[in-house]
Amino acid sequence: METPVSLRQIMTVAEMKAADAAATAAGTPATTLMERAGKGAAEAIRQRWSRRSVVIWCGPGDNGGDGYVVARHLRRRGWPVRVEALAPPASPSCRWAAERWRGEVHPLNPAVSPADLHVDALFGAGLSRPLDGPAEELARAAEGLSACIVAIDTPSGVHGDTGQSLGGAAFRAALTVTFHRRKPAHVLAHGRAACGAVEVVDIGLSDTGAGDLVENDPSLWGARFPWPSDDAHKHARGRLVVVSGEAWSTGAARLSARAGLRIGAGVVTLLSPPGALAVNAAHLEAVMLAPFDTDAELAALADRAAAAVIGPAAGVGEATARNLTALAGTGAALVVDADALTSFAHAPDELFARLDRDDVLTPHPGEFERLFPGLLKASPERIAAAREAARRAGTIVLLKGPDTVIAAPDGRTAVNLNGSPWLATAGSGDVLAGFIAGLAAQGMESFDAACAGAWIHAECASLHGPGLIAEDLPGLAPVVLKRLWDQRNHPLP
Ligand SMILES: NC(=O)C1=CN([C@@H]2O[C@H](COP(=O)(O)OP(=O)(O)OC[C@H]3O[C@@H](n4cnc5c(N)ncnc54)[C@H](O)[C@@H]3O)[C@@H](O)[C@H]2O)[C@H](O)CC1
Numbered sequence: 001m002e003t004p005v006s007l008r009q010i011m012t013v014a015e016m017k018a019a020d021a022a023a024t025a026a027g028t029p030a031t032t033l034m035e036r037a038g039k040g041a042a043e044a045i046r047q048r049w050s051r052r053s054v055v056i057w058c059g060p061g062d063n064g065g066d067g068y069v070v071a072r073h074l075r076r077r078g079w080p081v082r083v084e085a086l087a088p089p090a091s092p093s094c095r096w097a098a099e100r101w102r103g104e105v106h107p108l109n110p111a112v113s114p115a116d117l118h119v120d121a122l123f124g125a126g127l128s129r130p131l132d133g134p135a136e137e138l139a140r141a142a143e144g145l146s147a148c149i150v151a152i153d154t155p156s157g158v159h160g161d162t163g164q165s166l167g168g169a170a171f172r173a174a175l176t177v178t179f180h181r182r183k184p185a186h187v188l189a190h191g192r193a194a195c196g197a198v199e200v201v202d203i204g205l206s207d208t209g210a211g212d213l214v215e216n217d218p219s220l221w222g223a224r225f226p227w228p229s230d231d232a233h234k235h236a237r238g239r240l241v242v243v244s245g246e247a248w249s250t251g252a253a254r255l256s257a258r259a260g261l262r263i264g265a266g267v268v269t270l271l272s273p274p275g276a277l278a279v280n281a282a283h284l285e286a287v288m289l290a291p292f293d294t295d296a297e298l299a300a301l302a303d304r305a306a307a308a309v310i311g312p313a314a315g316v317g318e319a320t321a322r323n324l325t326a327l328a329g330t331g332a333a334l335v336v337d338a339d340a341l342t343s344f345a346h347a348p349d350e351l352f353a354r355l356d357r358d359d360v361l362t363p364h365p366g367e368f369e370r371l372f373p374g375l376l377k378a379s380p381e382r383i384a385a386a387r388e389a390a391r392r393a394g395t396i397v398l399l400k401g402p403d404t405v406i407a408a409p410d411g412r413t414a415v416n417l418n419g420s421p422w423l424a425t426a427g428s429g430d431v432l433a434g435f436i437a438g439l440a441a442q443g444m445e446s447f448d449a450a451c452a453g454a455w456i457h458a459e460c461a462s463l464h465g466p467g468l469i470a471e472d473l474p475g476l477a478p479v480v481l482k483r484l485w486d487q488r489n490h491p492l493p
């Protein structure tokens with residue numbers, strides 16, 4: 001069975017609010033949603049832990065309201081529950097929930113009242129400023145206790161859309177129980193670490209929201225993976241070209257080329273400046289080699305290619321910009337990386353004007369900043385930044401990082417969650433560019449190719465683990481591909 005779409009979907013805080021509002025407008029009272037949320041959270045807690053003493057920290061908003069509901073359900077099951085409130089209920093639903101909690105309400109003890117388990121229901125999606133006062137004191141006092149903290153919706157102090165601290169202290173939890181869909185904070189690097197395990201409780205909201213923000217895994221693109229047909233021949237499996245740098249910087253392009261071949265492109269050709277031919281020739285076997293001197297010659301050589309990689313150690317400057325322009329005039333889907341991105345730092349719009357919707361930009365945050373100045377700095381929310389970048393550039397944008405985000409100009413966005421620190425090694429990005437282009441060469445649609453390439457790349461790194469260098473990555477692809485191949489008719493549950 002494929003992972004149900006709803007489990008892969010991610011919703012921004014605003015989309016979640018809209019879904020919530022749509023449900024109440026359609027006649028489901030907000031308190032019904034809160035009751036389902038709190039009850040579901042209590043059940044998630046009971047599934048994970050046997051009966052034990054619990055302190056529930058309640059805030060004044062609806063997150064606190066959920067806390068009062070959790071308290072009621074756990075006490076009903078015989079759990080010793082102590083409720084501590086940061087402030088009296090301030091929202092109508094929180095007031096409703098607090099009234100139904102028949103036990104005592106103690107003032108928040110910022111020094112952490114002793115208990116086996118603590119539930120952080122101080123703030124959730126509604127928080128838009130750093131924690132302060134006793135909540136902040138408590139977050140600091142609870143710093144070493146994350147193993148026995150359950151966060152409701154998000155750990156308090158963490159921004160739901162960025163996963164970053166809102167400034168100052170924030171809670172860390174062993175389990176975060178959220179509602180309807182995961183939010184960016186549950187998947188983006190910092191937030192993911194603060195959340196611990198994430199459980200999603202169904203509170204009966206319908207499938208509103210854009211629904212185009214998802215976790216990147218094979219259920220997203222596996223059905224469209226470009227497996228060769230029984231009567232395949234090499235030319236039918238896709239032609240890929242990769243542009244080499246000058247003689248002293250050729251390794252990066254060869255990494256891309258090898259990766260493209262490993263991922264299944266039938267014919268891969270390294271297009272090399274004359275001065276780099278000898279060194280390239282000395283290091284190639286199945287990858288072919290062809291010389292080009294001018295951008296016109298490059299365009300001619302790329303004319304029959306389905307995809308092209310330009311950028312890895314290509315050199316920053318006019319020549320690379322001209323070469324990119326030449327490739328953009330062919331029918332090939334371009335994967336634009338590294339030096340090709342930086343070559344347009346002075347005029348990003350000129351780059352965007354040359355590209356199509358099926359081209360892919362693969363910037364790391366530094367290169368992203370050069371092409372989209374201020375975008376990441378103004379909004380540290382990587383998802384929104386990548387989406388805006390894709391819209392501006394009119395191409396696929398893959399923003400690299402521990403939580404790589406892939407965005408298409410039409411709004412489709414995927415967050416890659418299988419990354420690991422082993423990928424933080426020189427040349428790993430060159431392999432990624434080759435994987436993506438190799439898939440695009442085989443006719444995979446570029447957004448799918450970017451998602452599949454990023455996922456396979458990260459799987460390869462996890463397979464290897466410590467000691468990984470970029471040269472290892474293409475050789476690991478067959479293991480990952482074999483698993484995908486074996487699962488194609490029998491997907492794992
Ligand atoms: N469909 C759903 O998503 C459901 C969510 N539930 C829970 O509700 C919270 C969100 O509740 P909300 O009341 O909007 O926000 P919080 O409880 O996180 O905090 C609001 C609280 O804090 C005050 N506040 C926040 N920022 C500021 C600020 N900058 N300055 C001053 N005061 C601020 C604000 O005024 C409020 O008092 C969600 O996380 C879920 O846990 C539902 O229960 C189920 C449906």
Ligand SMILES: [K+]
Pocket residue numbers: 063120121122123124151152153154155156
């Ligand atoms: K919380």
